[in-house]
Amino acid sequence: MNKIVKLLFLAFFLLSNIGFSEERVISLEEVASTIGSKNYKIQETALEVYQAKESIQVARGNLFPKLNFFKIAAVSLQPMMAFAMVNDIAPFLLPKNWIEVEKQKVLYLTSQESYRALWANEIMMAKALYFNILLDFSILDHIEVNQKQFQEILEIAKLREELGGLKPGSARDVEIQILALKEDIRALTVLIQEELTFMSYLLGFPSSVEPVLTPVLLEEIETFEPLGYSDFEFRVLDSAPELRGLHHMVHVADLLKKEVIFDFWGVGTPASIRIEKSKKEVLKIQAQATQEHLKRELKILIDQYNLNLENYRDAKRRSELSKISLDQNFERLTLGDDVTIRDLIESSKNHIQADTDFFRMQYEFLKSEDRLSRLIFYGDYDKKPAVLDHLGETLK
């Protein structure tokens, strides 16, 4: 609860520095419903989310490896932290021109599934951006706490240096670290600002409005059990629009009178493919490949989910223990015990390491959970996009 208040406070603090004239508190559910209600019949609308994803990925990729915080605390920079955006679940067919969809009645079902895949991927990416911003807020919050701790250590080091209990230069070393952390705070604030601007853009807010994100509650995780691959296989293959689209296409391949152009979206660069009668066998092979791709994706996700679940409990305990250790060192120091500056720095680093791992784990878990939901079309993904229903009615 304390963390939530801190995060909200931090968000408001940031916004007041950025200078947006209006704030709007939003939740993860609102992001999903707002993005989900957009009309992706126009490809440009869909591309907005993909472009936002690319830009944020580049910005994070540039900044994170340079953050002093990771070197100071000897925290290993996990790839997820820098390149934490998600990719599509599987490649899917996308008609070259949505406008033509209604004319191509025979391909309606394929187009419908393509639309569903695209729609779901857009929601997944927006949610991933939401998780990223929360993660970055947590890191920023943590660096600030850490900087304050180092400030306290600096005061002690200065005093001990003056009294001759510490070798000269020790306080200077601590001060160098404080300055490096301050630099990180400024850089991370700019990144968060950029991410919030993109979130605002995706949600269709006016530029003067800045979204304030509501933290996600994670308490429930501890009650969860590890998942099994076989439990999910049926649902994944039964609900995957990427696969259903191809199956429809196989059925209508013989009926096609003219060449129809689709893009393969999702993984890698979109490549145009032409679908005509003679391509039926290719489509069957493609469906088989997509099925295998989905199974592989599921296997990886289940392993990741279980790993995160297991790590979550350990990371939480580690964070608690390292906090106790750090507090004890400060307490001993206050009581006049012989605690070296090195001990203090070491326990502070241990705590940063444990805490960083803990909140990284939380967001990794949320992301793997959301990706699994997308894979089985559940939760935010089980609501059919409104525009699609409308499209269906016009075709009757």
Added chain:
Amino acid sequence: MKIKLLTYCVCMFFLISCKEEEEIQKKFQKIEGLKIALQEEKDHTPYGQTQHETLKAYFSEINQMVLQLKNEEKYVNPLNSFIEKNNLEELCSKTLILKETWEDIMQNCTRNRFFLCAEEVRSYPDILLGFKNHLNAKNQETFDKTPACKDSL
């Protein structure tokens, strides 16, 4: 001539309506068979491919029937007349599952925050309500009084 034409029309009407009633009867028979399969599989947990497919087959069939009633008006009257000619209690107990059973199935379909069975399983109460809404007032009343029917909702 006019009488002949009228007789011909009446006969045609009955023939067509009989054909639809026959279709409905076949549907109920199919659902009955699928329910038997479901009863055999529903307690085999955790659900594997066979159980999932059995559940999907049963719930999809009911789903399809209600969709057909919604989309094709011509099936509504034959359905009502078929129900009137048959014992609704027997029909319900042979084709529908009790809400309690559905809730058990739903529980077996859930892991952590995920739902793993076919989407049709989840929509059973809504589908059944849709089915009831296509019954005439008299059949609806019987439906509400019959335990095997009302306890499914």
